[in-house]
Amino acid sequence: MGKTMTEHITLSGIGVSSGIACGKAALIHPAPGRDPDELPSVDPVADGERVRAALALVSASLLKRAEKLSEESASILTATAQLALDRGLIKAIDKKLGKGQGITQAVDEALEEYAQMLKNLGGYMAERATDLYDLRDRTLCALRGLPDCGIPEFTEAVILVAHDLAPAETATLDPETVRGILIEEGGPTSHTAILAAQLGIPTIVHVKRICEVTEGEMLALDATAGKVIVSPSAEEIEKLKERAQQREKMLTNSSGEGATCDGYRVKLLANIGTLDDAQRAAQCDLEGVGLFRTEFLFLDRAEAPSLNEQIASYTQILSAFGESRVVVRTLDAGADKPLNFADLGREANPALGRRGLRLCQVREDLLDTQLAALAAAQENTQAQLWVMAPMVSTCEEAECFATKARNAGLKKIGVMIEVPAAAICARQLLEIVDFASIGTNDLAQYTMAADRTDGELAPLLNPWQPAVLQMMKIACEGAQASGKPIGVCGEAGGDPLLALVLTGLGITSLSMAPSKIKAVRAALSLSDFTTCQQMAALALKASSAQEARVSVHKLASPAILPLL
Numbered sequence: 131m132g133k134t135m136t137e138h139i140t141l142s143g144i145g146v147s148s149g150i151a152c153g154k155a156a157l158i159h160p161a162p163g164r165d166p167d168e169l170p171s172v173d174p175v176a177d178g179e180r181v182r183a184a185l186a187l188v189s190a191s192l193l194k195r196a197e198k199l200s201e202e203s204a205s206i207l208t209a210t211a212q213l214a215l216d217r218g219l220i221k222a223i224d225k226k227l228g229k230g231q232g233i234t235q236a237v238d239e240a241l242e243e244y245a246q247m248l249k250n251l252g253g254y255m256a257e258r259a260t261d262l263y264d265l266r267d268r269t270l271c272a273l274r275g276l277p278d279c280g281i282p283e284f285t286e287a288v289i290l291v292a293h294d295l296a297p298a299e300t301a302t303l304d305p306e307t308v309r310g311i312l313i314e315e316g317g318p319t320s321h322t323a324i325l326a327a328q329l330g331i332p333t334i335v336h337v338k339r340i341c342e343v344t345e346g347e348m349l350a351l352d353a354t355a356g357k358v359i360v361s362p363s364a365e366e367i368e369k370l371k372e373r374a375q376q377r378e379k380m381l382t383n384s385s386g387e388g389a390t391c392d393g394y395r396v397k398l399l400a401n402i403g404t405l406d407d408a409q410r411a412a413q414c415d416l417e418g419v420g421l422f423r424t425e426f427l428f429l430d431r432a433e434a435p436s437l438n439e440q441i442a443s444y445t446q447i448l449s450a451f452g453e454s455r456v457v458v459r460t461l462d463a464g465a466d467k468p469l470n471f472a473d474l475g476r477e478a479n480p481a482l483g484r485r486g487l488r489l490c491q492v493r494e495d496l497l498d499t500q501l502a503a504l505a506a507a508q509e510n511t512q513a514q515l516w517v518m519a520p521m522v523s524t525c526e527e528a529e530c531f532a533t534k535a536r537n538a539g540l541k542k543i544g545v546m547i548e549v550p551a552a553a554i555c556a557r558q559l560l561e562i563v564d565f566a567s568i569g570t571n572d573l574a575q576y577t578m579a580a581d582r583t584d585g586e587l588a589p590l591l592n593p594w595q596p597a598v599l600q601m602m603k604i605a606c607e608g609a610q611a612s613g614k615p616i617g618v619c620g621e622a623g624g625d626p627l628l629a630l631v632l633t634g635l636g637i638t639s640l641s642m643a644p645s646k647i648k649a650v651r652a653a654l655s656l657s658d659f660t661t662c663q664q665m666a667a668l669a670l671k672a673s674s675a676q677e678a679r680v681s682v683h684k685l686a687s688p689a690i691l692p693l694l
């Protein structure tokens with residue numbers, strides 16, 4: 131945060147949740163770092179005790195903050211609190227003190243080494259490095275007798291500006307006082323981004339130069355467009371506020387089943403990952419669940435959950451949705467979501483390795499137990515249970531999955547379309563299974579050969595990329611020829627304008643974070659099916675993602691513009 135910026139300027143980033151916000155910038159100040167005047171340790175035992183006390187203090191304060199949070203947000207803080215008491219970490223610090231390092235140097239170095247180790251593991255584990263840095267900063271504050279760093283108490287509504295934000299910090303934010311979040315670093319699939327979207331706070335990540343703004347500077351952000359105006363004029367603020375009000379009114383008036391104004395039905399469903407999500411989604415006006423990411427039950431555990439534990443979890447989640455449809459995706463681990471209990475050996479390219487259904491090659495038992503648990507949960511509840519496999523690439527894989535699922539007693543079996551091979555062979559796949567669901571996050575990653583966890587590659591991963599749209603068209607044509615339903619459950623489904631294009635391509639359901647459903651429903655209800663088809667044709671003809679969006683935008687009814 132060297133230079134400061136006060137001039138009127140517009141910055142861009144990647145919006146990870148929709149909405150508009152205006153307010154003063156509240157900068158999260160950098161962590162204190164090591165004590166520059168510290169002396170080498172002359173009494174490593176006494177210094178070790180001081181470190182233990184500081185870590186225990188930080189752990190206790192994280193646990194206290196966790197008490198006020200939902201189960202899911204609390205679990206992130208609890209995990210960081212546990213890291214503070216990790217025996218290996220304390221041992222590493224003792225070793226450094228023993229070599230005569232100063233106390234803050236020893237803590238700083240030990241946590242840095244631990245974080246580097248997680249970063250080298252990549253993906254999901256690498257994201258946990260942010261939690262370790264959060265722990266390091268809080269511990270250094272405690273050791274140096276400084277006030278805790280991180281989020282301060284706010285007396286007025288603010289827009290939070292940070293170089294990076296730990297998930298532990300994000301989980302504690304109050305949407306009443308934190309009206310928006312702007313992060314200089316980070317990709318759209320980071321933990322921080324997911325938590326912010328869950329809290330419904332308009333958030334933009336990857337906003338280059340945002341940390342150069344001065345404290346208290348007025349900011350106006352439009353997360354839907356991924357734009358921030360620094361030092362906006364009164365007129366610009368007024369315009370944004372008007373848009374926000376219009377949007378709010380349209381969202382309030384949106385209810386019921388999803389359909390275009392001339393009656394083409396598109397089921398609007400929720401993406402969920404936990405029981406907390408399920409309970410929140412069940413309170414919303416939606417038509418069921420289009421993607422239950424079951425891997426959240428498996429990650430961060432030493433052993434797989436038992437059959438009975440899985441039956442209990444699935445039964446609870448299915449029960450929340452009465453007689454509605456609940457599409458469950460079987461375990462999608464591997465790559466950025468490694469499992470402690472499934473040894474895949476060293477994979478040079480984990481995203482191209484044994485992830486998703488391919489995990490069966492090494493741990494078939496995991497799928498068998500999961501299918502048995504789902505079949506038992508189906509018996510226990512009224513929900514229409516649909517079960518699909520992730521990362522399917524061949525008909526043999528679909529056949530194997532369908533046979534196992536039917537033998538377990540499951541009735542509605544599907545596959546996700548996440549790799550180009552599946553999109554191209556959608557018709558043949560749908561001769562084997564009953565439905566398909568396009569996972570646009572991975573379909574974009576594999577079509578464009580661009581790592582979805584890398585914020586720098588976000589433009590390639592844009593689902594408006596003509597090649598990604600072509601892939602979806604091929605998949606939809608395959609589904610139409612087979613007469614079976616095809617939905618979308620990747621992030622693309624939550625973009626109201628793209629939802630119209632997908633409708634024009636012939637999808638029959640859209641699944642997304644529940645907070646995005648109202649805008650998509652409103653956009654659909656204000657558009658007719660022929661226009662959606664024209665939009666799809668235009669988008670497919672474009673030569674860039676930007677051109678695709680701009681040309682579709684031009685065709686949209688002016689009535690839906692406040693939603694975009």
Ligand code: PEP
Nearest residue numbers: 569570571572619620621
């Ligand atoms: C997808 O790939 O679009 C998808 C829905 O699955 P996930 O994001 O969990 O990989």
Ligand code: MG
Nearest residue numbers: 548569571572
């Ligand atoms: Mg996927």
